[in-house]
Amino acid sequence: MAKKTPETEIKQKIYLSARKLFVEKGYHQTSIPDIVKDAGVSIGAIYHHFSSKEELARVIHEDAVESFLSRYQLQVEAKATAKEKIRGFVEMMFNWADEDLITVNYLLHARPKEILDCNFTICTAEGLEAVKKIVEFGQKEGTFKDADQILLAAFISGPVMRLIELKTDGIITQPLSSIIDTTAQLIFDALKK
Amino acid sequence: MAKKTPETEIKQKIYLSARKLFVEKGYHQTSIPDIVKDAGVSIGAIYHHFSSKEELARVIHEDAVESFLSRYQLQVEAKATAKEKIRGFVEMMFNWADEDLITVNYLLHARPKEILDCNFTICTAEGLEAVKKIVEFGQKEGTFKDADQILLAAFISGPVMRLIELKTDGIITQPLSSIIDTTAQLIFDALKK
Amino acid sequence: MAKKTPETEIKQKIYLSARKLFVEKGYHQTSIPDIVKDAGVSIGAIYHHFSSKEELARVIHEDAVESFLSRYQLQVEAKATAKEKIRGFVEMMFNWADEDLITVNYLLHARPKEILDCNFTICTAEGLEAVKKIVEFGQKEGTFKDADQILLAAFISGPVMRLIELKTDGIITQPLSSIIDTTAQLIFDALKK
Amino acid sequence: MAKKTPETEIKQKIYLSARKLFVEKGYHQTSIPDIVKDAGVSIGAIYHHFSSKEELARVIHEDAVESFLSRYQLQVEAKATAKEKIRGFVEMMFNWADEDLITVNYLLHARPKEILDCNFTICTAEGLEAVKKIVEFGQKEGTFKDADQILLAAFISGPVMRLIELKTDGIITQPLSSIIDTTAQLIFDALKK
DNA sequence: GATGAATGAGATTTCATTCAT
DNA sequence: GATGAATGAAATCTCATTCAT
Numbered sequence: 001m002a003k004k005t006p007e008t009e010i011k012q013k014i015y016l017s018a019r020k021l022f023v024e025k026g027y028h029q030t031s032i033p034d035i036v037k038d039a040g041v042s043i044g045a046i047y048h049h050f051s052s053k054e055e056l057a058r059v060i061h062e063d064a065v066e067s068f069l070s071r072y073q074l075q076v077e078a079k080a081t082a083k084e085k086i087r088g089f090v091e092m093m094f095n096w097a098d099e100d101l102i103t104v105n106y107l108l109h110a111r112p113k114e115i116l117d118c119n120f121t122i123c124t125a126e127g128l129e130a131v132k133k134i135v136e137f138g139q140k141e142g143t144f145k146d147a148d149q150i151l152l153a154a155f156i157s158g159p160v161m162r163l164i165e166l167k168t169d170g171i172i173t174q175p176l177s178s179i180i181d182t183t184a185q186l187i188f189d190a191l192k193k
Numbered sequence: 194m195a196k197k198t199p200e201t202e203i204k205q206k207i208y209l210s211a212r213k214l215f216v217e218k219g220y221h222q223t224s225i226p227d228i229v230k231d232a233g234v235s236i237g238a239i240y241h242h243f244s245s246k247e248e249l250a251r252v253i254h255e256d257a258v259e260s261f262l263s264r265y266q267l268q269v270e271a272k273a274t275a276k277e278k279i280r281g282f283v284e285m286m287f288n289w290a291d292e293d294l295i296t297v298n299y300l301l302h303a304r305p306k307e308i309l310d311c312n313f314t315i316c317t318a319e320g321l322e323a324v325k326k327i328v329e330f331g332q333k334e335g336t337f338k339d340a341d342q343i344l345l346a347a348f349i350s351g352p353v354m355r356l357i358e359l360k361t362d363g364i365i366t367q368p369l370s371s372i373i374d375t376t377a378q379l380i381f382d383a384l385k386k
Numbered sequence: 387m388a389k390k391t392p393e394t395e396i397k398q399k400i401y402l403s404a405r406k407l408f409v410e411k412g413y414h415q416t417s418i419p420d421i422v423k424d425a426g427v428s429i430g431a432i433y434h435h436f437s438s439k440e441e442l443a444r445v446i447h448e449d450a451v452e453s454f455l456s457r458y459q460l461q462v463e464a465k466a467t468a469k470e471k472i473r474g475f476v477e478m479m480f481n482w483a484d485e486d487l488i489t490v491n492y493l494l495h496a497r498p499k500e501i502l503d504c505n506f507t508i509c510t511a512e513g514l515e516a517v518k519k520i521v522e523f524g525q526k527e528g529t530f531k532d533a534d535q536i537l538l539a540a541f542i543s544g545p546v547m548r549l550i551e552l553k554t555d556g557i558i559t560q561p562l563s564s565i566i567d568t569t570a571q572l573i574f575d576a577l578k579k
Numbered sequence: 580m581a582k583k584t585p586e587t588e589i590k591q592k593i594y595l596s597a598r599k600l601f602v603e604k605g606y607h608q609t610s611i612p613d614i615v616k617d618a619g620v621s622i623g624a625i626y627h628h629f630s631s632k633e634e635l636a637r638v639i640h641e642d643a644v645e646s647f648l649s650r651y652q653l654q655v656e657a658k659a660t661a662k663e664k665i666r667g668f669v670e671m672m673f674n675w676a677d678e679d680l681i682t683v684n685y686l687l688h689a690r691p692k693e694i695l696d697c698n699f700t701i702c703t704a705e706g707l708e709a710v711k712k713i714v715e716f717g718q719k720e721g722t723f724k725d726a727d728q729i730l731l732a733a734f735i736s737g738p739v740m741r742l743i744e745l746k747t748d749g750i751i752t753q754p755l756s757s758i759i760d761t762t763a764q765l766i767f768d769a770l771k772k
Numbered sequence: 773g774a775t776g777a778a779t780g781a782g783a784t785t786t787c788a789t790t791c792a793t
Numbered sequence: 794g795a796t797g798a799a800t801g802a803a804a805t806c807t808c809a810t811t812c813a814t
Binding site: 008010041042043044045048049 | 776777778779780781
């Protein structure tokens with residue numbers, strides 16, 4: 001299981017406040033004094049635990065990615081059929097969003113190209129790969145259409161991300177878990193031969 | 194037809210540079226000096242034509258929205274069936290993205306809650322309304338599933354936005370116009386009864 | 387003649403305050419707010435005219451070097467004999483120190499290796515070269531001892547720098563101009579065959 | 580003999596690292612974390628042994644002064660003639676610089692007025708006194724010129740300091756001990772009647 | 773004795789904005 | 794209309810020092 005949170009209590013407080021504020025206001029609109037106020041720690045404590053504001057963002061991001069990948073392995077790769085994998089992916093993302101919307105939004109919206117050196121989001125690179133693997137599997141299995149893989153992948157990640165956004169914006173009010181089945185079914189309808 | 198560009202040549206240069214930089218680097222990471230350099234105008238000129246940086250962003254955004262709505266009227270509302278409306282929406286967005294990726298990205302990614310007082314994106318509010326109207330139409334027509342409208346709407350905007358993102362990130366290299374038909378068909382497959 | 391001072395009045399004030407404070411308190415102990423207070427300008431004005439604190443120091447230093455070299459040409463190189471050159475050097479440095487002790491101290495004590503990229507002081511590199519040229523000339527002329535040139539050069543720059551230091555520290559109270567002749571004579575006594 | 584080094588091993592390490600760094604980078608550019616890294620000790624250890632960074636600098640400086648004075652007594656005051664005293668002074672300083680350039684530079688360049696409350700350097704106050712005593716002696720003896728004592732003193736300390744500087748800067752590469760005789764002779768030539 | 777987490781004042785620098793020319 | 798010098802609040806980060814363990 002991914003180690004998701006840092007060691008000491010203060011480091012923890014910094015980490016959580018920063019992540020919350022980064023998601024709420026954006027990385028660049030969150031100032032160090034903002035974090036100081038929210039976490040109730042001193043400036044010095046922040047710089048004692050993280051070498052820079054950027055490093056703080058990077059650590060948060062890496063943890064989120066790690067968490068994504070470990071959840072993916074358990075709840076998607078383990079599944080036997082393409083249909084189950086899609087269901088697993090939707091379930092995993094929606095449950096995660098219900099229980100920790102902040103982290104999921106960090107993963108979806110951190111624009112790492114601008115903030116970080118690394119380059120992961122579910123939106124790009126490895127994030128995309130995970131989804132593409134489902135598509136590949138479904139095509140080999142003979143269940144999915146033979147269209148371009150990236151296009152098909154966009155029908156998995158696109159609606160899922162969109163629905164999480166709508167939940168975040170308060171337009172969807174019910175728990176996302178209540179729409180897992182319908183969402184998975186619609187994705188499957190789009191992709192199946 | 195939407196008035197898309199300001200009157201004088203200098204105002205125009207400011208407008209275009211600002212929009213480009215806002216998309217490339219984000220609103221908050223784009224400084225007035227950045228715009229000065231890119232547009233080759235003076236600070237004074239910017240403040241002569243726009244009362245503030247925020248107003249500049251708002252004008253750009255409103256133009257994009259206006260453009261979206263007028264394109265929507267012409268290319269979506271005019272269509273007679275739900276299937277044609279979906280095709281029309283995809284065609285409109287993809288062609289627009291091919292011809293002016295900057296504006297489209299501005300529309301998709303400007304987070305108006307944070308930057309602006311107004312409240313529009315295709316991602317939210319009125320943007321969502323447009324897409325929801327297609328869903329409503331399709332349900333009345335008896336073509337679409339009876340699921341929650343917001344959920345169905347996410348299967349229109351989600352993949353479209355995702356594919357434009359992938360084009361922007363360079364992961365899709367072909368013109369989006371070449372995948373209009375397949376995309377529209379997949380959306381339809383997801384939504385149809 | 388060397389252009390010694392910048393153009394606008396405010397730039398001038400910044401320049402003079404900075405140079406004075408750098409000499410009085412040292413580069414690193416002089417803060418931007420110190421300069422702001424002393425010059426009676428805003429922080430912004432400083433950064434409008436100089437790209438950084440370091441650049442400010444560099445400009446001041448370069449001006450001092452330029453001034454040194456032009457004075458050297460006029461008052462030392464122009465002289466016909468080694469004895470006159472020594473007299474000219476002492477006269478030039480002492481008169482300069484009497485009239486502008488701040489600049490001369492900046493030249494003598496700025497440690498450019500630490501503060502600046504460039505590498506000039508009368509204490510090192512080109513500064514040393516100037517003095518070594520006098521020694522070379524005196525040796526060719528047959529007036530000076532045949533000892534190592536650097537060692538002989540130290541008998542020109544060493545006492546001159548030392549006396550300026552003592553003047554700066556208030557240990558010497560009379561104008562340095564009043565000891566030009568004796569100083570020059572003693573240097574000559576040390577170097578002559 | 581001067582007590583030059585503190586008691587415990589850790590205190591010793593702090594002392595030596597601090598002195599080295601103060602000389603290399605200057606007092607104000609040397610941070611406590613710098614010393615921590617270089618000495619391999621903890622912050623707490625530094626504050627256990629020295630009450631403040633300033634006190635650390637003062638102790639180092641006082642040791643250097645004490646060392647200077649005891650060397651001076653043994654190698655200069657003990658000498659019988661002015662000529663021998665000069666030779667003794669040059670020999671003492673150059674040998675010392677050859678064997679411990681760091682301490683000697685600390686003595687020459689620490690600007691105690693700015694850093695410390697105390698007030699000694701060879702460059703000023705008591706440092707100057709030592710050299711002035713040689714001059715006084717030489718004048719009483721009838722060997723030296725009757726010029727101002729401070730001026731004559733500058734011909735002892737000036738070249739000696741200058742040559743140590745040139746050694747420090749790497750412009751002189753041979754050991755200073757190899758130029759003791761010539762240097763002493765040149766000083767004597769300058770001062771003698 | 774020794775440690776290093778925590779503090780917060782203060783450093784340099786950026787930047788939206790104003791206004792005299 | 795156009796310019797850019799000037800402003801100063803606010804940002805990120807450093808660092809001497811304290812103190813609980």
